[in-house]
Amino acid sequence: MSAEAPLALDRVHVMQPWLGEEEVAAVAEVLRSGWVAQGPRVAAFEAAFARDQRVPHARAVSSCTAALHLALLVAGVRPGDDVVVPSFSFVATANAAVHAAARPVFADVDPATGNLTAATVERALTPRTRAVVLVDQGGVPADLAEVRALCDPRGIVVVEDAACAAGSTYRGAPVGAGADVSAWSFHPRKVLTTGEGGMLTTPHEGWAVRAGRLREHAMSVSAAERHTSVLAPPEEYGEVGFNYRMTDLQAAVGLVQLGRLPEAVRRRRELAARYAAGLADVPGLRAVADPAYGTSNFQSYWVEVQPAYPLDREGLMAALAGAGISARRGIMAIHRQPAYADAGVRPGSLPVTERLTDRTVILPLFHELTTAQQDRVLDVLVRAGRH
Numbered sequence: 001m002s003a004e005a006p007l008a009l010d011r012v013h014v015m016q017p018w019l020g021e022e023e024v025a026a027v028a029e030v031l032r033s034g035w036v037a038q039g040p041r042v043a044a045f046e047a048a049f050a051r052d053q054r055v056p057h058a059r060a061v062s063s064c065t066a067a068l069h070l071a072l073l074v075a076g077v078r079p080g081d082d083v084v085v086p087s088f089s090f091v092a093t094a095n096a097a098v099h100a101a102a103r104p105v106f107a108d109v110d111p112a113t114g115n116l117t118a119a120t121v122e123r124a125l126t127p128r129t130r131a132v133v134l135v136d137q138g139g140v141p142a143d144l145a146e147v148r149a150l151c152d153p154r155g156i157v158v159v160e161d162a163a164c165a166a167g168s169t170y171r172g173a174p175v176g177a178g179a180d181v182s183a184w185s186f187h188p189r190k191v192l193t194t195g196e197g198g199m200l201t202t203p204h205e206g207w208a209v210r211a212g213r214l215r216e217h218a219m220s221v222s223a224a225e226r227h228t229s230v231l232a233p234p235e236e237y238g239e240v241g242f243n244y245r246m247t248d249l250q251a252a253v254g255l256v257q258l259g260r261l262p263e264a265v266r267r268r269r270e271l272a273a274r275y276a277a278g279l280a281d282v283p284g285l286r287a288v289a290d291p292a293y294g295t296s297n298f299q300s301y302w303v304e305v306q307p308a309y310p311l312d313r314e315g316l317m318a319a320l321a322g323a324g325i326s327a328r329r330g331i332m333a334i335h336r337q338p339a340y341a342d343a344g345v346r347p348g349s350l351p352v353t354e355r356l357t358d359r360t361v362i363l364p365l366f367h368e369l370t371t372a373q374q375d376r377v378l379d380v381l382v383r384a385g386r387h
């Protein structure tokens, strides 16, 4: 290593899960119990998650993608239906519609929040629209009420993709609490992690029961029920299901992580407020912020690099990299991916999505980020802004 590269010794990562000895102990306990697949820990995690998110029913699954797929199925999406989704999202949002044999129809997003709005959804509706997947992008809550006001009278179900949003709030309640069905992710990139994992929440008992069956090969009697009965009842398979189960090992981690969620969100919001204060006087950098109607968990803290800033997005990323700081290009535009080349998006029809995806940078923000590390990031942003 050259003598001129001292910063390489303490690189600032862009994200890092917050895991500790409590999670280790919880996993060890499950291993010793002898029951490692979906069982009592999954049931306990579902109950605790439902209580904290203020939703009547929760079913744990293997990923948010699985939860979105099941959400669309229980919401009644049929092959050939249209499902409105943002292009400004992780690719799984659109993939879930394809998994349900539906056609994703891409809608543009609000420039401030990066989320769908009633106006952008309305422009994407077709006679075959059966559902809208409303994403709380990066943890910023979407305006569910206005989208539901558009969709409810038309019989269109709003599925909330709350993958990023555990700990975010909407009009004083946890996000997802007002949706017909919501999907959550526990991938290590999210604020609450189980390694891999997801959750489906819904106020509709019938939807929860069906999702719970579909995740387990659509078996009429769960594996846990069969195991605990001496004379196992015969099971039946009423439809074609999936193996989307979460394991008790994951759920044990999830229970610990759920208990830490308020503290995790408090710290992220504190770091986000420090970024906002440090960037307030830098022309040409617009930072993500809470909308008027809710609060973000700041899972992703992004800035939009506008023309008034001396560097463009790539230039700013290079400056950060030169200072040993990892940043990421902002949220992707799904319609630009080769997998969606045939999706029929007219060039220029998603201008806000294209602008945000080309100009945003995700800055380091994670629980154990120190204020000294954060000041290094701010120093690069502020100094580069002066030239």
Ligand SMILES: *Cc1c(COP(=O)(O)O)cnc(C)c1O
Binding pocket: 062, 063, 064, 065, 066, 089, 090, 092, 093, 135, 137, 161, 163, 164, 184, 185, 186, 187, 197, 198
């Ligand atoms: C992460 C993410 C997903 C996918 O979550 P998995 O648990 O990895 O399947 C879906 N939608 C959005 C908006 C995401 O950020």
